[in-house]
Amino acid sequence: MSLSKRLGLVALALSGLILAGCQTTAGTGGDGGPTVQMARGDGEVQTAARRGGVQQMAPRIYLMRGLANVFSQGMDHLGDKLKARGYNATVHEYGAWPSIAAEILAAQRATGGRFQAVVVGHSLGANALAELTNAVGQNGGSLALAVAFDPTVPQQVTGGARRYVNLYQSNNGWGTVVAAAPGFRGRLENIDLGGRANLTHFNIDKDAALHAQVIAWVGQAVGGPRRSGRQAAAR
Incomplete structure (x- = not known):
């Protein structure tokens, strides 16, 4: 199935929902504008108020594991660190990427392009x-x-990311560079960690120093976590 058809099927399955698996209900916000409640898969209800006709939504960080969805536990550890800092971070198997892409596109359309997403993946x-x-x-x-941890096949990025960082090892038998296609206007960085003897393809995603760097990049890209009204009231 072609990429466009896969995305089309996913978008159709979403049926206009802002996030996959969400049920949306409209009400009235405290400022008189409509309010959208999105029940996420973890049961938490996130409320997004419309102001000036454009929905506001906190940044979202998606992390994708590698083979068989049992390796790449570093993605889970990094996700936990991001959540501890207040970010909305979720971990997925790599085959979910069309659904994640559809979610991001739907959210950006709903917010007039203001929704910000970060995606991280290993292997x-x-x-x-x-x-x-x-x-x-x-x-x-x-x-x-977008942050890649040791991709295993050469690829080209044609667009879609303001900043794309590839953390790889050129000498571990797996890692490879990512190339920019002609016309790519984002910032692409290939960072070769071949000199780090303590790293391998199987633990590069778990390195605490790299996690700290990625968290810093997230902050630079989308700012600090934005708390919902309920979280702010509880403080």
């Missing part, structure tokens, strides 16, 4: 990251940041 998840980024760009969207 096969890093391979899927390039496909996801290109698909988002081809459909008029963008990622604030």
Whole structure:
């Protein structure tokens, strides 16, 4: 099935929902504008108020695991660190990338392009990251940041990311560079960690120093976490 057909099927399945698996209800916000409640898969209800006719939504960080959805546990650890800092971070298997792309595109359309997303992937998840980024760009969207941990096949990024960072090892038998296609207008960085003897393809995603760097990049790309009204009231 072609990429456009896969995205079309996913978008159809969403049926206008802002996020996959969400049920949307409209009400009235405290400022008189309509309010949208999105029940996320973890049961938490996130409320997004419309101001000036444009929906506001906190940034979202998606992390994608590699082979068999049991390796790449570093994505889970990084996700936990991001959540501890207040970010909306979720972990997915790499085959979910078309659904993630559709979610991002739907959210950006709902917010007039203001919704910001970050996607991180390891191994096969890093391979899927390039496909996801290109698909988002081809459909008029963008990622604030994309971070790949040791992709295993050479790929080109055609668009869809303001900043794309590839953390790889040229000497571990797996990692490879990511190339920029002609016309790519984002910032692409290939960072070769071949000199780090303590790293391998199987633990590069778990390195605490790299996690700290990625968290710093997230902050630079989307700012600090934005708390919902309920969270702010509880403080």
